[in-house]
Amino acid sequence: MLVAWNAFTPVTALIGGALIGAAAAAFVVLNGRIAGVSGILGGLLRPARGDIAWRAAFVAGLVAAPLAYGAFAVLPEIRVDAGYAVLIAAGLLVGVGTRYGSGCTSGHGVCGISRLSPRALVATLAFMAAGFATVFVACHLFIGL
Amino acid sequence: MYTAASFLAGLAFGVGLIVAGMANPEKVLGFLDLAGAWDPSLALVMAGAITVVAGAFALMRKKTRTLLGAPVRLPVERAIDRPLVLGSIVFGVGWGLAGICPGPALVLAGYGAIKGLVFLAAMLAGSALFELLMQNRQREDGSNGR
Numbered sequence: 001m002l003v004a005w006n007a008f009t010p011v012t013a014l015i016g017g018a019l020i021g022a023a024a025a026a027f028v029v030l031n032g033r034i035a036g037v038s039g040i041l042g043g044l045l046r047p048a049r050g051d052i053a054w055r056a057a058f059v060a061g062l063v064a065a066p067l068a069y070g071a072f073a074v075l076p077e078i079r080v081d082a083g084y085a086v087l088i089a090a091g092l093l094v095g096v097g098t099r100y101g102s103g104c105t106s107g108h109g110v111c112g113i114s115r116l117s118p119r120a121l122v123a124t125l126a127f128m129a130a131g132f133a134t135v136f137v138a139c140h141l142f143i144g145l
Numbered sequence: 146m147y148t149a150a151s152f153l154a155g156l157a158f159g160v161g162l163i164v165a166g167m168a169n170p171e172k173v174l175g176f177l178d179l180a181g182a183w184d185p186s187l188a189l190v191m192a193g194a195i196t197v198v199a200g201a202f203a204l205m206r207k208k209t210r211t212l213l214g215a216p217v218r219l220p221v222e223r224a225i226d227r228p229l230v231l232g233s234i235v236f237g238v239g240w241g242l243a244g245i246c247p248g249p250a251l252v253l254a255g256y257g258a259i260k261g262l263v264f265l266a267a268m269l270a271g272s273a274l275f276e277l278l279m280q281n282r283q284r285e286d287g288s289n290g291r
Binding site: 001002003004007008009010012013014015016017018019020021022023024025026027028029030031032033034035037038041042045046053054055057058059060061062063064065066067068069075076077078079080081082084086087088089090091092093094095096097098099100101102103104105106108109110111112113114115117118119122123124126127128129130131132133134135136138139140 | 147148149150151152153154155156157158159160161162163164165166167168169170171172174175177178179180181182183184185186187189190191192193194195196197198199200201202204205210211212213215216217218219220222223224225228229230231232233234235236237238239240241242243244245246247248250251252253254255256257258260261263264265266267268269270271272273274275276
């Protein structure tokens with residue numbers, strides 16, 4: 001394995017991770033809920049009375065994050081290499097998969113593992129393995145996808 | 146109060162993603178590309194987040210009310226079943242294709258990135274499609290008397 005030391009950003013990764021953790025921690029301590037983005041979004045697709053505002057607020061917070069960050073510092077560059085066809089296919093898969101599997105990187109990966117949930121650990125191993133395999137196939141077997 | 150706390154949690158979560166570099170699909174793909182030049186950053190993001198959240202869950206384990214007086218609603222499902230594994234694999238394939246998962250998809254939309262918006266629209270369509278399929282299935286199960 002070849003580590004890309006020039007791309008590795010351990011300090012900001014840990015600080016950003018701790019901030020994500022603090023947000024998820026505050027969410028359980030104050031709101032009593034799991035900060036699982038796919039679940040929070042999914043609940044908005046079949047809205048129930050009294051169950052909309054907190055979900056919409058959390059989503060709005062995520063969307064507003066670049067605006068808030070940009071008010072204090074220059075936003076880091078982002079790069080999306082995937083073309084539109086791949087983005088649409090990927091989006092559909094993520095949309096279906098996270099609902100069928102009841103969670104994503106935040107709900108299973110961060111919150112679930114923090115609670116030592118065997119279910120979340122299995123889910124995280126499954127999506128990580130599938131992610132590694134997909135990138136291997138896309139980048140090393142079919143160059144240019 | 147409850148809704149405001151929810152907004153601030155989402156905001157801090159999103160800023161954390163930006164600081165960590167995880168709003169950038171290129172960086173996420175750098176982690177998922179084990180056979181290429183591997184960027185281990187995402188592992189540290191998860192380790193940092195999990196360390197902090199674990200403390201909060203330990204604190205809330207025996208509590209039924211939060212600091213705001215709201216009920217604690219944590220998942221009770223424990224089964225490791227086919228939907229969990231199959232759904233997670235499908236999600237992982239999509240994640241590997243674009244380097245975007247649901248949290249960063251919303252942050253990218255906030256960046257105003259057209260590609261982020263396209264991904265988000267497809268993702269919501271996928272989730273809506275899944276909801277429709279599930280509702281139909283439940284209705285059929287109901288009419289079959291099951």
